[in-house]
Amino acid sequence: MVRIADIMKKASGEEPERKRPGREKPEEKKPARAPAEKPPSVPQKPPPGPGAPPAAAATPGRDVLAEYQAAVEFMRKQLVQARAGSQLDPGGMKQVVLGLVKALGQDPDTLVAHIMGPYGEDYLPWHSANVAVLSLKVGLALGWNEQELLDLGASALMHDIGMSSVRENIISKEGGLSRSEMEQIREHPTKSAEILAHAKGINEVVAGVVEQEHERVDGKGYPKGLKGDDIHEYARVISAVDVYEALTHPRSYRKRYVPYEALKMLMEAGRSMLDPRVVKVMVEELSLYPVGSVVKLNTEELARVIHSNKNAIMRPVVEVTTDSAGDPLAEPRVLDLTKHPMVHISTIEREEEEEDD
Numbered sequence: 001m002v003r004i005a006d007i008m009k010k011a012s013g014e015e016p017e018r019k020r021p022g023r024e025k026p027e028e029k030k031p032a033r034a035p036a037e038k039p040p041s042v043p044q045k046p047p048p049g050p051g052a053p054p055a056a057a058a059t060p061g062r063d064v065l066a067e068y069q070a071a072v073e074f075m076r077k078q079l080v081q082a083r084a085g086s087q088l089d090p091g092g093m094k095q096v097v098l099g100l101v102k103a104l105g106q107d108p109d110t111l112v113a114h115i116m117g118p119y120g121e122d123y124l125p126w127h128s129a130n131v132a133v134l135s136l137k138v139g140l141a142l143g144w145n146e147q148e149l150l151d152l153g154a155s156a157l158m159h160d161i162g163m164s165s166v167r168e169n170i171i172s173k174e175g176g177l178s179r180s181e182m183e184q185i186r187e188h189p190t191k192s193a194e195i196l197a198h199a200k201g202i203n204e205v206v207a208g209v210v211e212q213e214h215e216r217v218d219g220k221g222y223p224k225g226l227k228g229d230d231i232h233e234y235a236r237v238i239s240a241v242d243v244y245e246a247l248t249h250p251r252s253y254r255k256r257y258v259p260y261e262a263l264k265m266l267m268e269a270g271r272s273m274l275d276p277r278v279v280k281v282m283v284e285e286l287s288l289y290p291v292g293s294v295v296k297l298n299t300e301e302l303a304r305v306i307h308s309n310k311n312a313i314m315r316p317v318v319e320v321t322t323d324s325a326g327d328p329l330a331e332p333r334v335l336d337l338t339k340h341p342m343v344h345i346s347t348i349e350r351e352e353e354e355e356d357d
C-alpha cells in the first residue's frame with residue numbers, strides 16, 4: 001500500500017528518492033527535480049461557480065490548487081512540444097504527478113471539487129490534468145504503489161497527447177463530424193502511443209496504456225477492439241475516468257452533466273463498456289454528491305455538500321443555506337446526514353445556465 005505521506009515528502013524535496021517495488025519496468029534515469037515553474041501568464045479558471053469548494057476550504061486548498069495549475073500549464077507546454085515534433089519533458093512529468101499525489105493527500109475534496117468547475121482557455125490541458133487527478137485518486141484508493149502511481153499519472157496526463165495532431169477546427173466543431181474527421185479523431189490513441197514511444201525517459205508502459213485508453217472491456221472500443229483483462233489496468237482506469245470527466249464538462253456539441261448524473265451513467269456503462277471494479281471505486285471515491293454540489297433536502301431546504309461520507313455515499317455532510325421557503329439563512333447550519341436519518345437529499349439542483357436551454 002502506498003503511503004501518501006512518503007510521496008508528499010518526496011514531492012516537497014524533503015526526502016531522497018527510494019526505489020520501491022512495482023510493476024516490472026526498464027531502468028530509467030531519475031531526472032532531477034526541475035525548478036518550480038510559475039509562468040507569469042498562467043490562465044486562471046473563472047471565479048468559483050456552483051461546483052466550487054466551500055469558502056472554508058480556500059486556505060488549505062491554496063497549495064493544492066497551485067499543484068493543479070502547474071499540471072495544466074505543463075500539459076499546455078507538452079501539447080505545443082508534441083505539435084512541433086519536439087521532445088516531451090519526463091522530469092517535469094514526474095514532478096507534476098508527484099505534486100498531484102501530494103495535493104490529493106492534502107485536500108482531495110477541494111481538488112476534486114475544483115476540477116469539476118469550468119475549463120480555462122483551450123480544453124485539452126485542463127481535461128488532461130483533470131483525468132490525471134481523478135485517475136490518481138482511483139489508483140490511491142486501489143492501494144497502488146509509488147511506481148504504479150507515477151506510470152498511471154503519466155499515462156493519464158498523456159492520454160490525449162495524440163490529439164495534438166488533430167486540427168483544432170475538428171476538435172471544436174459543433175455538430176456531427178464527417179467520416180474522415182471521425183477517422184482522424186479515432187487515430188489519436190495510436191498517435192499518442194507513437195509520440196510516447198519516441199519520447200526519451202518515459203516508461204515504455206505509458207505508450208502501451210495511452211494506445212488503449214479508448215478500448216472498452218466489451219471489445220467495442222478502438223483501435224484494436226481489445227477485451228477485458230487484455231486491456232491494461234491503467235487504461236481501464238483512465239478510460240472510465242475519461243468518460244466521467246468528459247460528461248461533467250461541456251463540449252462544443254453538448255452541455256455538461258452534474259456529477260450525480262455522470263456517475264449514474266457510468267454505473268450503467270460499467271455493466272458492459274467499463275471495468276466495474278473501477279466504476280465501483282469511482283462511486284465510492286467521488287461520491288454521488290460531490291463536495292460543492294447544491295442539493296435540495298426533503299425538508300425543502302437548499303444545502304451545499306461540504307464533506308462526503310465514504311461509507312454512506314447517499315448521506316454526505318451538508319451546509320444548509322436556506323429555509324424551506326427558499327429564504328437564505330442568516331447563519332448556514334451544518335448537518336451530517338448520517339446523524340439525521342429523517343433528512344435526506346431529494347434532488348440535485350442544476351446550474352441555472354443548464355435549465356435555460
Ligand SMILES: [Fe+2]
Nearest residue numbers: 159160213214
Ligand atoms: Fe482520448
